[in-house]
Amino acid sequence: MKKRERRSFDKDFKLMVVELHKSGKSSNEISRELGIPSDMVRRWSREFAFSGDTSFAGSGKQIMTAEQKEIAQLKKALKEAEIERDILKKAVSIFSKSDHKYSGS
DSSP states (O other), X not given: OOOOOOOOOOHXXXXXXXXXXXXXXXXXXXXXXXXXXXXXXXXXXXXXXXXXXXXXXXXXXXXXXXXXXXXXXXXXXXXXXXXXXXHHHHHHHHHHTTTTOOOOO
16 A cells, blocks of 8 residues: 655645635636645635634644633633542542541532
């Protein structure tokens, strides 16, 4: 079985493809001309429409605004606090089984 090598495209190429798509060319036409899958053309167009200039950051890392970074940090802290809470609830439940004082609320 022949292994296909993964191709990578730089931000300028992706922006050019998006501009071609926005100018009215179909994704199938662009894919035939440039040798890329048509679903990739549509995905890049969607990403640019959603993220604008912050799209195509490279290496899978998004460019985030200060507010988005803060939200991501707060979500991470909340998730950690919820995990700690669940662990403590289970510990209280285990240790209170022997003395029957914990009601499990």
